Amino acid sequence: MSRSPDPHLPEPHSIRRHLVLIGFMAAGKSVVGRSYAARAGLPFVDTDELVVERHGSIADLFTARGERYFREVEARTVAAALESPVPAVISLGGGAVLDSGTQQLLAGTTVVFLDTDLATVLPRISRSGHRPMLAPDPVRRWQELATARRPVYESLADITIDTRGLTVPAIIDRLTSVLTKGED
Numbered sequence: 001m002s003r004s005p006d007p008h009l010p011e012p013h014s015i016r017r018h019l020v021l022i023g024f025m026a027a028g029k030s031v032v033g034r035s036y037a038a039r040a041g042l043p044f045v046d047t048d049e050l051v052v053e054r055h056g057s058i059a060d061l062f063t064a065r066g067e068r069y070f071r072e073v074e075a076r077t078v079a080a081a082l083e084s085p086v087p088a089v090i091s092l093g094g095g096a097v098l099d100s101g102t103q104q105l106l107a108g109t110t111v112v113f114l115d116t117d118l119a120t121v122l123p124r125i126s127r128s129g130h131r132p133m134l135a136p137d138p139v140r141r142w143q144e145l146a147t148a149r150r151p152v153y154e155s156l157a158d159i160t161i162d163t164r165g166l167t168v169p170a171i172i173d174r175l176t177s178v179l180t181k182g183e184d
């Protein structure tokens, strides 16, 4: 049985089209997105999961076809999700927002940047064999990518949530409060 929407969460119509979660690898975009969508009674779309469903594991795709091919597949998958008329909570892979077409499609959606730091993601990225962008040295690579991508995330975000030290329910409470009362 599906859960009823939480009455304290904003009505779906108060979300400008889609609510899109962006940010660093292992920031919790999928976990937060899925949980927020369930509580808000909205569909949830994880674009990495769609890629895996259609093309097999991301690590295998990188090995067989390379990053460039993955980015093409990713951009098409993200575009299809963002162009859907059904409002949804959509979680994007950490590198998806580097695509200029994706950046254009994000206009008119509510973009949420889940900010975090290395200390917070460290336990997750240390066992991140499925993230080829972090090979061969997950800590160094995460830091490099985070430094390069932070300005992009910041420039696209309508809302930034500092998730450091917050549990998933606390992140959702924070997001809800920003969406309903405009607190940031």
Ligand code: S3P
Pocket (backbone or CB within 6 Å): 023, 024, 025, 026, 029, 048, 058, 092, 093, 094, 095, 096, 130, 131, 132, 133
């Ligand atoms: C990537 C992030 C991954 C996945 C792919 C590439 C990136 O998603 O899309 O491994 O370039 O940052 P998560 O951000 O969910 O780890």
